[in-house]
Amino acid sequence: MKFIPLLLIALFSLKTQAESPIAFAIHGGAGTITKANLTKEKEAEYRQKLTESVKAGYGLLKSGGTSEEAVIKAIQIMEDSPLFNAGLGAVFTWDGEHELDASIMRGQDKQAGAVAGVKHIKSPIAAAQLVMNKSEHVMLSGKGADAFAKENDLTTVDNSFFDTERRKRALEKVKQKLLKHDHAMNFSPDVVDYKFGTVGAVALDKNGNLAAGTSTGGMTAKRWGRIGDSPIIGAGTWADNQSCAVSATGHGEYFIRHHVAADICARVKYGKQSIQQAGDYVLHNVLSPEAGSGGVIILDAKGNIAMPFNSEGMYRASIDVNGNITVAIYGDE
């Protein structure tokens, strides 16, 4: 009679396998992205890099990797590309430097890590992961965070490593506009037309665990040690197996004040909304009335994906539970 328990185990394994969807989504920033201001060549470059990133993350999940590993992998591909405002290609601060922010969160144990205002870590998302896994802390900042990463053997670089000509020109343009106004603190979107290029990823692995991560260079011409939503757990990044995983991109101040990532998941968890309903509501009924521009990618534990945004476009890509890939940029696709 030994075969009965074995049969049960075999059936159970099959069932577990069938019930273990994987899914993955990424974004490369939201903002004033229209066909009119993106050349065919640039558009093709973006689509290619988004495809590479989303396939790399999904590939890891497919071969049994964790959601944490997939998030890191996909974000690092975008950090290494000058197309996005994260890692290489990060925007310049007012003082002509780069101050990078990143965060990551795991849905199964709600462990999280973040760095803010780092200048010398090649991969800020790797630094956030290091803080999560190798320190008692959640958030490290500035010089201290750089030193912590260095002591733990992360690759460090000169700040000029992140320089690109395109972002240098953007700084000059933004500074000119800002200096024409009352005072240099007026970062209002009416004055400066920001194209937010923050990158992020959300993943569901075969163990049913969610993860989310976000990495950014912040806001062009930022001053005063300004910290946006990307390194703030609950604002730019959130993951909870009981609700959803979110990575956000947009005008960070609005995303902090409405703690967008965690609020979407709270609406799912306590308000019994779907991720699409919750995401649409927060983007269009909470942020839009205040002109808080941006978007989010959302994934729940069943593998449902939502990618709402209220800006003209959002660089985004996903591979759903059936393996279908989506790569999109504009609002009408």
Place this chain on the structure above:
Amino acid sequence: MKFIPLLLIALFSLKTQAESPIAFAIHGGAGTITKANLTKEKEAEYRQKLTESVKAGYGLLKSGGTSEEAVIKAIQIMEDSPLFNAGLGAVFTWDGEHELDASIMRGQDKQAGAVAGVKHIKSPIAAAQLVMNKSEHVMLSGKGADAFAKENDLTTVDNSFFDTERRKRALEKVKQKLLKHDHAMNFSPDVVDYKFGTVGAVALDKNGNLAAGTSTGGMTAKRWGRIGDSPIIGAGTWADNQSCAVSATGHGEYFIRHHVAADICARVKYGKQSIQQAGDYVLHNVLSPEAGSGGVIILDAKGNIAMPFNSEGMYRASIDVNGNITVAIYGDE
């Protein structure tokens, strides 16, 4: 027939007045606070200062001040006292300095401001308010935040202004303990018995507007630019007229990972729980199982007050809608 509309207006005014309760609550930190480790004299000092602070905030509300003003006033009284870990009397970092954090949020428009890791601003909560009201940003950090405050004429001081003998001795003790262990990153509460002395306030003014604020010196012997929950909107501070206002104190990392302040209000807003139910659940069912120690003060738009904590004690005081004052320290009072 002109008297009828006038009568209606008069009646309506009376009704509005009757329906406009004011309420106020403060905390001065939670932790291992027991009768055994607090002398009668120290206990009296704490009760006196808590009374002074809560009466000052409530007095402002009573005379028509806003919830924002009341929060600032009460917190500044505690920042100016060496009894609490905020402003004067803030704990020392690993390097023998002080790095201060603070945040504030208004419930009517969800505007918020925060500073992290500032070293020269006499009143960090005033700096957080300045960021909220005079910048396009929500969160400024480090040297940049100090410079912003100085340019806007806030009082600045030498870092040594915050020194106290008591905190210097605490640093030496904690460093000795930490250096005995594997590595200096082990800030586990098993190794170091922290007495969290963060201060905070929540207020409801006669216009029905909530506000919350928090100010702290952080964790004794903190390194690497560690940022705790106090300056994180949604973690240490949250205010939303549609749910509640919260200020938290405790082991910050747990409060960030569970975005405690905003989660309590989300349970009220979407889960239709009372503030007492929501606060008790988060403290005892979310934080306690992970040994995440601390407490919160909560106020809703009706003036209900809850002050749950899972540590031995929490310095706390409140004045309710009927004008009744409570000043308490231990768990059994």
